[in-house]
Amino acid sequence: xxxxxxxxxxxxxxxxxxxxxxxxxxxxxxxxxxxxxxxxxxxxxxxxxxxxxxxxxxxxxxxxxxxxxxxxxxxxxxxxxxxxxxxxxxxxxxxxxxxxxxxxxxxxxxxxxxxxxxxxxxxxxxxxxxxxxxxxxxxxxxxxxxxxxxxxxxxxxxxxxxxxxxxxxxxxxx
Amino acid sequence: xxxxxxxxxxxxxxxxxxxxxxxxxxxxxxxxxxxxxxxxxxxxxxxxxxxxxxxxxxxxxxxxxxxxxxxxxxxxxxxxxxxxxxxxxxxxxxxxxxxxxxxxxxxxxxxxxxxxxxxxxxxxxxxxxxxxxxxxxxxxxxxxxxxxxxxxxxxxxxxxxxxxxxxxxxxxxxxxxxxxxxxxxxxxxxxxxxxxxxxxxxxxxxxxxxxxxxxxxxxxxxxxxxxxxxxxxxxxxxxxxxxxxxxxxxx
Numbered sequence: 001x002x003x004x005x006x007x008x009x010x011x012x013x014x015x016x017x018x019x020x021x022x023x024x025x026x027x028x029x030x031x032x033x034x035x036x037x038x039x040x041x042x043x044x045x046x047x048x049x050x051x052x053x054x055x056x057x058x059x060x061x062x063x064x065x066x067x068x069x070x071x072x073x074x075x076x077x078x079x080x081x082x083x084x085x086x087x088x089x090x091x092x093x094x095x096x097x098x099x100x101x102x103x104x105x106x107x108x109x110x111x112x113x114x115x116x117x118x119x120x121x122x123x124x125x126x127x128x129x130x131x132x133x134x135x136x137x138x139x140x141x142x143x144x145x146x147x148x149x150x151x152x153x154x155x156x157x158x159x160x161x162x163x164x165x166x167x168x169x170x171x172x173x174x
Numbered sequence: 175x176x177x178x179x180x181x182x183x184x185x186x187x188x189x190x191x192x193x194x195x196x197x198x199x200x201x202x203x204x205x206x207x208x209x210x211x212x213x214x215x216x217x218x219x220x221x222x223x224x225x226x227x228x229x230x231x232x233x234x235x236x237x238x239x240x241x242x243x244x245x246x247x248x249x250x251x252x253x254x255x256x257x258x259x260x261x262x263x264x265x266x267x268x269x270x271x272x273x274x275x276x277x278x279x280x281x282x283x284x285x286x287x288x289x290x291x292x293x294x295x296x297x298x299x300x301x302x303x304x305x306x307x308x309x310x311x312x313x314x315x316x317x318x319x320x321x322x323x324x325x326x327x328x329x330x331x332x333x334x335x336x337x338x339x340x341x342x343x344x345x346x347x348x349x350x351x352x353x354x355x356x357x358x359x360x361x362x363x364x365x366x367x368x369x370x371x372x373x374x375x376x377x378x379x380x381x382x383x384x385x386x387x388x389x390x391x392x393x394x395x396x397x398x399x400x401x402x403x404x405x406x407x408x409x410x411x412x413x414x415x416x417x418x419x420x421x422x423x424x425x
Binding site: 020021022038042043044080081083084086087088090096097098099100101129130141142143151152153154155156158159160 | 198202203204206207208210211214215231232233237238241328329330332333336365366367368369370371373374375377378380381
């Protein structure tokens with residue numbers, strides 16, 4: 001089929017989206033797309049969801065640290081409603097996710113500058129949180145996801161008093 | 175109602191947005207993690223409402239403020255069944271915390287909070303058996319008690335529960351508009367993953383019937399309230415316009 005003339009083609013906006021969840025959670029593109037569609041249908045209904053036409057164009061996810069990024073397409077006239085639908089994505093395949101729109105662009109290429117944080121430090125470490133030694137996973141800018149008996153606790157390096165690298169043994173730096 | 179302690183000439187559209195959250199141990203993220211995430215999302219500050227037995231930690235508020243350049247406001251959320259014990263708790267904690275919030279959820283607590291000028295915010299007034307009517311709305315406006323619009327159920331539930339939450343928000347919004355009740359907006363996050371940026375919350379607000387600027391105004395109100403209470407609780411404050419201290423150099 002011939003492509004539509006330029007003035008009849010839909011105009012898009014591309015949203016650069018950061019996705020965050022707990023470590024060791026695998027999220028794939030299909031699950032993410034499904035979560036977005038469900039959120040859009042839930043908030044905007046079928047007609048609103050069709051108007052927004054939210055589509056995942058790029059998706060990258062680092063399961064070990066539970067972080068990823070995506071480019072999501074939305075019809076330009078519906079970008080506010082599309083943004084609202086994205087805000088209502090609270091879990092993907094049952095895993096809670098945090099989602100933030102880093103920026104919007106008119107082209108996918110320009111939108112890629114909002115996707116920055118995949119080269120992140122990632123490593124298991126041991127921290128002392130509220131007096132108990134616990135395993136933790138490091139993230140960007142001093143983030144630490146600490147494993148506890150009731151699941152993960154989100155913390156930062158400010159919260160842990162003594163940090164012991166597994167290889168160093170007992171090195172105290174307060 | 176105009177609040178005499180808030181500078182009416184200040185340009186409110188430039189004030190930073192604030193969000194109110196529940197930190198660890200009640201929530202799943204520490205205060206520092208909330209502050210770090212909130213700064214990246216464009217918030218200027220964050221209100222932590224802790225229970226009476228816990229405090230902001232493990233990192234101290236000043237450490238967090240220095241490291242993440244986010245204003246930390248200490249608040250307490252009083253969650254009692256009867257107005258009598260809530261009243262006692264308000265009296266006990268008023269001087270210790272910058273913000274005193276009372277969790278609603280029953281007609282009696284809602285009514286008590288709205289009629290108590292020492293209360294800053296009435297939260298989750300429509301949750302559970304709670305309801306707000308014109309009497310409570312008028313009382314809240316008269317006493318300067320902010321009513322909270324809780325966006326949590328809109329963001330994180332679906333189906334019938336969300337429908338009920340939306341219709342509650344609508345009822346509350348109509349009362350707030352009718353009687354010009356001061357209000358705040360929050361997503362009620364209990365972990366950093368539940369935070370959403372101000373622009374996203376404003377977009378959600380627009381979809382569910384709030385005017386374009388209403389949500390941002392509600393987010394800024396937390397910060398204005400905190401600034402007002404800090405002035406009032408400052409030792410040099412005597413009454414509006416009167417402070418203890420040196421004369422201005424140029425007067």
